[in-house]
Amino acid sequence: MTQAVDSKAKQAPLPDERGHFGPFGGRFVAETLMLPLDELNAAYQKYLQDPEFQAELDRDLASFVGRPSPLYFAERWSREAGGARIYLKREDLNHTGAHKINNTVGQALLAKRMGKTRIIAETGAGQHGVASATIAARLGMECVVYMGAEDIKRQAINVYRMRMLGAEVVSVESGSKTLKDALNEALRDWVTNVDNTFYIIGTVAGPHPYPVMVRDFQTIIGREARQQILELEGRLPDALVACVGGGSNAIGLFHPFIDDEAVELYGVEGGGDGVETGRHAAPLCAGSSGVLHGNRTYLMEDSDGQITETHSVSAGLDYPGVGPEHAWLKDSGRATYVAVTDSEAIEAFHHLTHTEGIIPALESSHALAYVANLAPQMGKDKIIIINLSGRGDKDMHTIAQLEGIQQ
Amino acid sequence: MSRIQQRFADLQSAQKKALIPFITAGDPQPDVTVPTLHAMVSAGADLLEVGVPFSDPMADGPVIQAACERALKHHVTLHKVLDMVSDFRRNDDKTPVILMGYLNPIEVWGYAAFARAAADAGVDGVLTVDMPPEEAAEFTAAMKENAIDTIFLLAPTSDDARMQKVSEAASGFIYYVSFKGVTGANQLDVSSVATKLKQLRRHTTLPVGVGFGIRDAETAGQVAEIADAVVVGSVLVNQIAGLAGTPGAIPAALATTVADLRAGIDKAV
Numbered sequence: 218m219t220q221a222v223d224s225k226a227k228q229a230p231l232p233d234e235r236g237h238f239g240p241f242g243g244r245f246v247a248e249t250l251m252l253p254l255d256e257l258n259a260a261y262q263k264y265l266q267d268p269e270f271q272a273e274l275d276r277d278l279a280s281f282v283g284r285p286s287p288l289y290f291a292e293r294w295s296r297e298a299g300g301a302r303i304y305l306k307r308e309d310l311n312h313t314g315a316h317k318i319n320n321t322v323g324q325a326l327l328a329k330r331m332g333k334t335r336i337i338a339e340t341g342a343g344q345h346g347v348a349s350a351t352i353a354a355r356l357g358m359e360c361v362v363y364m365g366a367e368d369i370k371r372q373a374i375n376v377y378r379m380r381m382l383g384a385e386v387v388s389v390e391s392g393s394k395t396l397k398d399a400l401n402e403a404l405r406d407w408v409t410n411v412d413n414t415f416y417i418i419g420t421v422a423g424p425h426p427y428p429v430m431v432r433d434f435q436t437i438i439g440r441e442a443r444q445q446i447l448e449l450e451g452r453l454p455d456a457l458v459a460c461v462g463g464g465s466n467a468i469g470l471f472h473p474f475i476d477d478e479a480v481e482l483y484g485v486e487g488g489g490d491g492v493e494t495g496r497h498a499a500p501l502c503a504g505s506s507g508v509l510h511g512n513r514t515y516l517m518e519d520s521d522g523q524i525t526e527t528h529s530v531s532a533g534l535d536y537p538g539v540g541p542e543h544a545w546l547k548d549s550g551r552a553t554y555v556a557v558t559d560s561e562a563i564e565a566f567h568h569l570t571h572t573e574g575i576i577p578a579l580e581s582s583h584a585l586a587y588v589a590n591l592a593p594q595m596g597k598d599k600i601i602i603i604n605l606s607g608r609g610d611k612d613m614h615t616i617a618q619l620e621g622i623q624q
Numbered sequence: 625m626s627r628i629q630q631r632f633a634d635l636q637s638a639q640k641k642a643l644i645p646f647i648t649a650g651d652p653q654p655d656v657t658v659p660t661l662h663a664m665v666s667a668g669a670d671l672l673e674v675g676v677p678f679s680d681p682m683a684d685g686p687v688i689q690a691a692c693e694r695a696l697k698h699h700v701t702l703h704k705v706l707d708m709v710s711d712f713r714r715n716d717d718k719t720p721v722i723l724m725g726y727l728n729p730i731e732v733w734g735y736a737a738f739a740r741a742a743a744d745a746g747v748d749g750v751l752t753v754d755m756p757p758e759e760a761a762e763f764t765a766a767m768k769e770n771a772i773d774t775i776f777l778l779a780p781t782s783d784d785a786r787m788q789k790v791s792e793a794a795s796g797f798i799y800y801v802s803f804k805g806v807t808g809a810n811q812l813d814v815s816s817v818a819t820k821l822k823q824l825r826r827h828t829t830l831p832v833g834v835g836f837g838i839r840d841a842e843t844a845g846q847v848a849e850i851a852d853a854v855v856v857g858s859v860l861v862n863q864i865a866g867l868a869g870t871p872g873a874i875p876a877a878l879a880t881t882v883a884d885l886r887a888g889i890d891k892a893v
Contacts (some may be wrong), residue, residue, distance in 0.1 A: 247683040249779035364820045404682045409805040508727045521701040522732035523679040
């Protein structure tokens with residue numbers, strides 16, 4: 218590819234009008250959903266421009282979610298690491314404890330304006346399910362959350378939270394009984410109840426317009442971070458680091474910086490037992506291109522195109538696909554994707570807890586673990602922002618079990 | 625003229641409607657599939673739909689999901705499905721065979737290479753549930769080059785614009801999904817299907833098959849009155865599930881059901 222073509226490609230607005238990020242993205246669904254997706258896209262485009270909708274969203278983000286979230290200087294950790302100055306974007310302080318709520322508030326307000334009375338969602342760790350049940354309770358909408366039977370066992374507290382909020386949690390018994398199967402089941406519900414039902418997808422994947430719509434609702438993270446770092450340091454950061462499952466918190470942080478080419482972007486995938494073992498959840502690092510859940514992207518799949526099982530200590534990263542914009546950012550070279558193992562993430566989890574008095578989610582701990590290596594390699598005048606996408610309360614049970622086994 | 629076109633032309637001159645049974649390849653085990661296909665043809669099937677197992681069958685209800693899981697336990701890959709079609713073709717070079725499944729196994733193989741292999745095996749048409757015409761240009765071209773028909777779905781949510789788009793991309797026949805839902809659900813409403821088919825016929829001269837929700841001779845007959853082809857899947861797959869412990873009995877049992885459906889269709893038209 219010539220330089221001229223390359224720079225032109227970077228300038229072209231992405232995605233195109235049918236949701237393509239280069240070869241990735243698009244809309245690969247059964248016919249029944251094609252027109253409803255057109256309707257969703259039309260409504261989304263309309264309300265994106267609507268000052269009243271935006272004002273209501275801003276009000277909710279401020280008074281219900283608790284935005285803006287702080288940009289916190291991790292002073293002790295930075296000093297100890299001996300390199301770059303490390304900042305944490307505190308999405309863990311949002312209502313319900315993670316970045317997920319930024320998106321569910323946006324989509325639920327859209328659902329209400331489209332006249333839908335019922336919302337459905339898929340969930341893995343339960344954070345997106347809780348965020349969906351929360352906004353459904355506030356808006357007085359019926360809410361059904363699909364969750365793999367295996368995840369229901371692993372995340373009992375979040376199941377209880379969703380039920381307390383009035384949601385119906387449906388246990389998905391098919392396939393590997395995890396997040397991908399919950400997504401399949403949510404799609405089956407949607408195709409059946411499409412007239413009155415709005416499907417709130419929790420990440421930047423799925424058929425167009427979901428990847429771009431979820432991204433837009435999550436870019437509040439990066440817009441705030443950009444303004445905050447300019448106020449605190451008077452300049453842009455040198456690197457942004459975020460964990461990547463489906464990739465919504467990462468795209469939310471990265472996107473407002475994509476044109477700032479001096480800012481390095483690092484996405485950290487769930488390396489499980491190590492990418493070389495095959496037991497991981499790192500499609501960008503070790504997968505290949507394919508089509509699943511409505512979009513073309515990098516997947517964990519076998520040579521016959523069957524989707525393979527993933528492994529990560531963090532349920533939120535335990536997904537065989539990734540948002541198509543990340544696939545594009547990888548292939549275009551704009552972002553770098555790496556993997557961190559379960560044990561490295563757990564070490565980073567403990568380290569932040571001890572050093573800064575902040576208990577991070579296991580998902581976000583993957584980003585922390587990468588920075589533990591990256592920061593010392595950078596000069597003391599450099600700046601890193603990590604998206605601390607969620608808090609670790611939900612992971613107490615997992616950590617306790619792991620420590621119990623180790624004792 | 626392709627086998628599919630020929631078969632519909634023959635049926636039309638005989639004033640008959642097509643019966644298209646569906647089974648998942650390799651369910652409950654690989655050696656059952658080809659004998660079952662032959663048995664269904666003998667019992668009155670006009671075209672055959674062979675399901676390609678996939679790990680994530682998003683548009684299917686529990687019956688066909690379970691069939692995929694049974695077949696995948698035996699590692700029934702797309703390559704093995706083509707081997708089964710080749711095997712079937714040794715004793716039947718007339719009955720059209722349509723592969724039905726999801727895009728990813730074909731995507732990973734590569735459209736052109738798959739199309740050549742499928743044509744060599746004797747496949748006549750391909751229906752990929754999760755690929756609408758908007759995404760299908762390259763795929764359709766590869767199939768066309770190998771004389772494989774591309775069958776697309778239409779649904780109750782499809783408007784005139786979508787009917788037109790699908791009619792332009794489709795060849796062989798068009799598959800109308802009778803209700804909003806997944807395979808195997810029980811929501812068939814024949815009069816609303818009839819209204820939609822009338823609308824569709826303004827956009828296409830291709831034969832129209834109707835599937836989803838057809839569970840017995842009576843509903844098959846009702847659909848045959850308004851469509852060119854009747855597709856029956858979950859009822860047959862459910863029967864296979866019940867006989868998984870005695871797989872030798874599957875071909876004869878499905879032949880009985882297919883004969884019953886055939887009678888229902890022939891009685892109605």
